[in-house]
Amino acid sequence: MMSAQSVLDSSIRARIQRTPLFSAWPEGAFAALLEQARVRRLDLGEILFHEGEEARAFYFLLDGEVDLISLGAGGREKIVEIIQVDDLFAEAVAFLGGRYPVQAAAGLASTVVEIPFAPFMTTLQGNQELMPQMLARLSMRLHYLIKELRHLSMESANQRVASYLLDLCPAGGECVEISLPAKKAAVAARLGLTPETFSRVLGRLRKAGLLRVDKRSLQIPDPQALRRWADSG
Template identity: 35%
Template sequence: MSIGKIKVQDFLARLPLFNDVDPEELDHIAESTTELHVPRGQQIFRRGDPCVGFHTVVYGQVKLSFVSPGGSEKVVEIIGPGHSFGEALMFMEKPYIVSAHALADSLLLHVAKSAVFDELQRDPKFARKMLAGLSRRLHGLICDVEAYSLRSGAQRVIGYLLKEETPADGDQIRLEVSKNVLASRLNLTPEHFSRILHELANEGLIGVDGRNITIFDIERLRNYGG
């Protein structure tokens, strides 16, 4: 099985979950892996659908979200290349509790539950890796809850801007998703998110041009609202 010129086994072997799996077992897992080419905006699964495996992103972006009783969308997570989703519900044998949509043209791999369970029975180290991955996901969710509870909206936005970057004054950061999606991810309304960007711009900390954010004063930005 191949992804263009790349074998599925080669891609799976790069994932932390599979990087110590024997080639023969990796072949078995690859045989139970399906490629999904998902155009931007298309739904991958909906809340309530059965979970019969987990997905990993080769390229593109996936949004995990649900709709509140009031009808508004809450973005739970944005999944990028090299990351996976759906493992916890696969083990619980429960239906999906969120919906998934492609934010960009994406290529996903769906690894069947049967192949994962076979590998778990064969190799205890694989089980430990699965537990480690799920623990990291849980830790991230706890950090999100802490941020929503204890940090201001401005601090959440700044934390997002600086989370994976070490920018200097004059550097530019491009938002990976639309402002509406990002606002929901940060537990803000789109209007509040826009007000925060304007506030930071008026303070001379950043410049805003569509999705492009220019850092003007990194030290003041880090300490803003603290």
């Protein structure tokens, strides 16, 4: 069951302040905003907010996993994004009509910080120098959504999986280790694939020597080779 507490300790405040959105905020404005934030704990599968619900806050993921889900015809669910630890989410809703465009549900037992929109918007309106950061954040989100639409509409299953794994890789390095941000079934849904198809593609990558798999831990010996494999279709 969802529970909440209103006091944020210094380590949580520091993590939020390191995000691109808040890194340039004046200390006084940032501290005043977080005085009205609260920590909320979610059980596995618990709904944080519903699609179409009036938006009053955005969130920072402290631990666990939150899935953003779009509800299609007949109530069919599609995971559109898997939120990872130390990510902000739903902050753009303040500029998009005031209602959540997706549903947010805990993919694991999770902890989030709830940051209310009202004082956030008041601070932005009173500190116009902060607005470029918000616009940059919205621009990044738009770029991400356009990229995701291209992946889902134009790429094969092989390309979707390879591109997704490459997006998880840190820049540089000849051999990288990454972890899937969620269970394989959730990642498959995020990519518009069945779990069986996702597993088959991982199997192809293993046979090609491009991937080693240990549950949710993956090793990519040569990211450039994986990119060439993805580009070949």
